[in-house]
Amino acid sequence: MSRPAPLIDIRIVDTTGVGTGEDSNSLHAEYERQFEHYYLPVSRQWSRPDIKFNALKTEWKTNTAHLSSITEICMHPAYQQIIGMGPLALPYIFAAMREKPDHWFWALKAINSEDPILPEQRGKIKEMTKAWLRWAKEQGY
Amino acid sequence: MASLGQGARVLVLSKERIESVFPHIVDSGYSISSPESSEYNCIAWAAEDTEKFWWPDNLNISYWPLEIPREETTEAFVRAFEMLGYSCCEDASCEEGYEKIAIYADSSSKPTHMARQLNSGHWTSKLGELEDVEHDLDAFKNSDYGDVHMIMKRPKEPKQ
Numbered sequence: 236m237s238r239p240a241p242l243i244d245i246r247i248v249d250t251t252g253v254g255t256g257e258d259s260n261s262l263h264a265e266y267e268r269q270f271e272h273y274y275l276p277v278s279r280q281w282s283r284p285d286i287k288f289n290a291l292k293t294e295w296k297t298n299t300a301h302l303s304s305i306t307e308i309c310m311h312p313a314y315q316q317i318i319g320m321g322p323l324a325l326p327y328i329f330a331a332m333r334e335k336p337d338h339w340f341w342a343l344k345a346i347n348s349e350d351p352i353l354p355e356q357r358g359k360i361k362e363m364t365k366a367w368l369r370w371a372k373e374q375g376y
Numbered sequence: 377m378a379s380l381g382q383g384a385r386v387l388v389l390s391k392e393r394i395e396s397v398f399p400h401i402v403d404s405g406y407s408i409s410s411p412e413s414s415e416y417n418c419i420a421w422a423a424e425d426t427e428k429f430w431w432p433d434n435l436n437i438s439y440w441p442l443e444i445p446r447e448e449t450t451e452a453f454v455r456a457f458e459m460l461g462y463s464c465c466e467d468a469s470c471e472e473g474y475e476k477i478a479i480y481a482d483s484s485s486k487p488t489h490m491a492r493q494l495n496s497g498h499w500t501s502k503l504g505e506l507e508d509v510e511h512d513l514d515a516f517k518n519s520d521y522g523d524v525h526m527i528m529k530r531p532k533e534p535k536q
Contacts, residue, residue, distance in 0.1 A: 301397045301504040302520065303417040303489055305431040305438050306448065308504075337414055337505075338429075340437045358428035358439025360415045 284320060288327040291317050309341040318345045329371045336364035343367055390507055398503075398519045404512040414505035419453075421502035422477045422490035423460060430456075450525050453479050453487045462528035468513055470497035474529045478513060481525040489521040 271286065281287045295313035302308050309315075317324050318341075325346060328339050340363055344350050351370040356362045390412065395402050419430035420439075431438035432446035440446050444456045454464060462477060470476075470493060478499065480489040491499040491513070498510045509515075513524060 299504070300393070300506055303419060303431065303502070303504050304448070304487075305429070305433045335414075338437075341435055344435060344437070352437075354436075357436060358420075358430060360429055363437075 284323045285327060288317060288320065288324055292327075292331065305338060305341070308338055314342065318342045321346055325371075326376055329368065329376050332364050332368060336360045339364075340367070394503060394506060394509065398516050398521075400517040400519070401509075401511060401515045404515040406509045406511040406515055408507045409500065409510050410508040412506045413502075416502065417504065418490045418502040421500070421508060422492045423457070424492070432456075448486050450479055450481055450485055450487055453490070454526060454528065457528050461530040463530065465527050465529045468493075468524070468527045470495075471529065473532055475532050476527055476529045478524045479526040479528070480516065480521045480523060482520075482522040485525060487525075489516065 281290075291313040295311050295317070298313070299308045299311050317328070324342070328342060331337065332339055337360075340352065349370070351366045352363050353366070356366060390408060394406075394408075413426075415429065416426045417429050417431065420426065420428055423430065428439040430440060432440045432444070432448055432452055434446055436446070441456050441459055443459065445452050457477060457479075465476070468476065468478065476493040478491045478493075479487055480491070481487050489501065491501040491511075494500055494510065499513055499515075500508060500510050502508050517523075
C-alpha cells in the first residue's frame with residue numbers, strides 16, 4: 236500500500252551566500268522562523284536543541300544587553316536555561332562565539348567544570364573567546 | 377526605512393532600544409558617541425579602559441584589581457577607583473582641574489553602573505554592551521541602574 240501524500244510539502248532552500256544581500260538573508264531567516272513557528276507545535280520546537288538555544292539566546296540578549304553586571308547578565312533565567320541544556324548546548328555556544336565574542340564563559344565553566352582562561356586573560360573578552368574556541372577545537376567541537 | 381543606509385538603520389534601532397530601557401533619557405537629552413561593544417563595560421569605561429570587562433564576580437570571569445575584594449558593594453567599587461587616584465566627594469558639578477566619576481546603585485546599594493564626567497560637564501557612559509552615550513547624571517532615573525550613590529574625583533593630569 237502506498238503512503239498518502241503529505242498534506243504540505245514546503246521545502247526551504249538554503250540561499251545564504253548565493254549572491255544574495257544581507258537584507259535578503261535576513262528575510263529568509265525570518266521566513267524560516269515563521270515557517271517553524273506556524274507548522275511546529277511549541278512543545279516540538281523546544282525538543283530541537285538549535286531552536287531552543289536560539290530562542291533562549293534571543294530572550295537573554297534582549298533583556299540583558301544594557302546591563303554591566305556579569306552576575307545579573309548570567310543569572311538571567313534564559314541564560315540559566317541554556318546552562319541547563321548541558322553539553323547539548325555546547326556546539327551552539329561555540330558557533331555563537333565564532334560569530335561574535337560574548338559572555339558565554341560562565342555557561343562554559345558551569346557545563347564543563349573546566350576553565351582554559353589564564354588569570355591574566357580575565358575580562359579580555361576577545362582573548363577569552365579565543366582560548367575557549369581553542370579548547371573547543373581540541374575537544375572536537 | 378528601506379531608503380536609509382545600513383549605518384542609519386543600526387542607529388535608529390539602537391536609539392529605540394536605549395530609549396525603551398531608559399525612558400527618562402529622552403527628556404534629559406543624550407547622544408550616542410560610539411558603536412556598541414561587548415568587550416568592555418561601564419566600569420571599564422569609567423576607568424578609561426576599553427580592553428577589559430570589569431566586574432567583581434565571584435567566578436573570576438571579569439577583570440577586577442587583585443588588591444580589592446571581589447564583592448558587589450559600593451565600598452569595593454570605591455576602593456577600586458581609589459587605586460586610580462579618585463577620592464569620594466559630595467559635589468557632582470564640573471570643577472576646574474578635576475575629573476569625576478559617578479557610581480550608580482540599586483535600592484539595596486548594589487552597584488549597577490558607572491559614568492565619567494566630560495570637560496563639558498556632561499557625563500559619558502557605556503550602556504552594558506550597547507553604545508557609549510553622553511547624558512545628564514539623572515538620565516537613568518526609573519531604570520535598572522537605580523540612582524547615583526557616590527561621586528568621586530581626582531585631579532586632572534596636566535596636559536603635556
